Amino acid sequence: MIFPSQSANPENFVPSQSLIDAYPPGTLFATSSTGSANRRTLDTLIDNIIDTLGDVEDKPGKRIVLKLDGGPALPKGDPEWLEKQRQRGVVIFPGLPNGSAFNQASGRSLLDYADAHSVC
Amino acid sequence: MLVDIGMGEFGPSHAVELPKVNGGSHVYGHSKLHLRPGQAARIFNTDETKVSCNATGTNRSFHLRSEKQVSTAIRTKGSQVHFTYVGLMTMPEYDRDELFTTDASGRQVWVPPAEFHHGCAWPGMVRPINVCV
Numbered sequence: 001m002i003f004p005s006q007s008a009n010p011e012n013f014v015p016s017q018s019l020i021d022a023y024p025p026g027t028l029f030a031t032s033s034t035g036s037a038n039r040r041t042l043d044t045l046i047d048n049i050i051d052t053l054g055d056v057e058d059k060p061g062k063r064i065v066l067k068l069d070g071g072p073a074l075p076k077g078d079p080e081w082l083e084k085q086r087q088r089g090v091v092i093f094p095g096l097p098n099g100s101a102f103n104q105a106s107g108r109s110l111l112d113y114a115d116a117h118s119v120c
Numbered sequence: 121m122l123v124d125i126g127m128g129e130f131g132p133s134h135a136v137e138l139p140k141v142n143g144g145s146h147v148y149g150h151s152k153l154h155l156r157p158g159q160a161a162r163i164f165n166t167d168e169t170k171v172s173c174n175a176t177g178t179n180r181s182f183h184l185r186s187e188k189q190v191s192t193a194i195r196t197k198g199s200q201v202h203f204t205y206v207g208l209m210t211m212p213e214y215d216r217d218e219l220f221t222t223d224a225s226g227r228q229v230w231v232p233p234a235e236f237h238h239g240c241a242w243p244g245m246v247r248p249i250n251v252c253v
Binding site for chain 2: 001065
């Protein structure tokens with residue numbers, strides 16, 4: 001959960017216990033100047049996934065796939081960052097920026113659904 | 121891509137049936153992809169939703185008002201609540217028998233059976249939560 005902050009050092013945000021209690025267990029908290037995800041929050045997210053699974057390598061069966069919407073948090077112009085993620089077993093699957101409706105549909109086509117329906 | 125990186129194999133078409141939030145299940149469609157057991161939990165689908173509110177009585181303004189930190193006048197735009205939720209969903213596993221299929225080079229591949237495990241979430245699932253910041 002990312003909140004906007006006017007702090008000069010938003011990375012130093014420490015959530016209160018009441019805030020932690022208000023969210024589902026395992027929720028990560030961060031702040032940024034705009035309240036949107038950025039490179040730092042994305043790195044934190046990936047590190048947390050790897051720490052939680054604890055079994056991520058660039059080998060068959062050990063990799064993870066992270067499907068993103070291709071928004072501002074994704075460092076598309078940084079091939080070194082992308083290479084670093086791949087080397088540690090994190091496969092980035094970018095979607096259309098600001099295109100949640102399309103990306104959800106492409107998530108289904110990723111599985112080659114021939115007849116997709118909405119659920120719930 | 122998932123087949124290329126060793127997370128599954130293509131085989132006969134099968135129905136993809138997922139649980140609904142309020143019980144029961146729904147057939148999403150049909151897929152030729154057969155993920156290897158456990159690999160479904162390694163696919164994360166993230167999305168970001170920004171929530172804002174122009175109402176005068178936002179959670180935040182109510183909270184601050186109760187603390188006597190602000191007046192009860194109509195809130196300005198600067199007092200709106202903005203936050204971003206980054207959701208993580210793992211793709212669900214689903215029951216299926218063992219599969220005998222072939223890879224791109226024509227070699228026969230055996231894909232072990234898989235059992236459905238309820239993940240943290242699945243496509244289409246929305247879990248509402250009430251918060252006060």
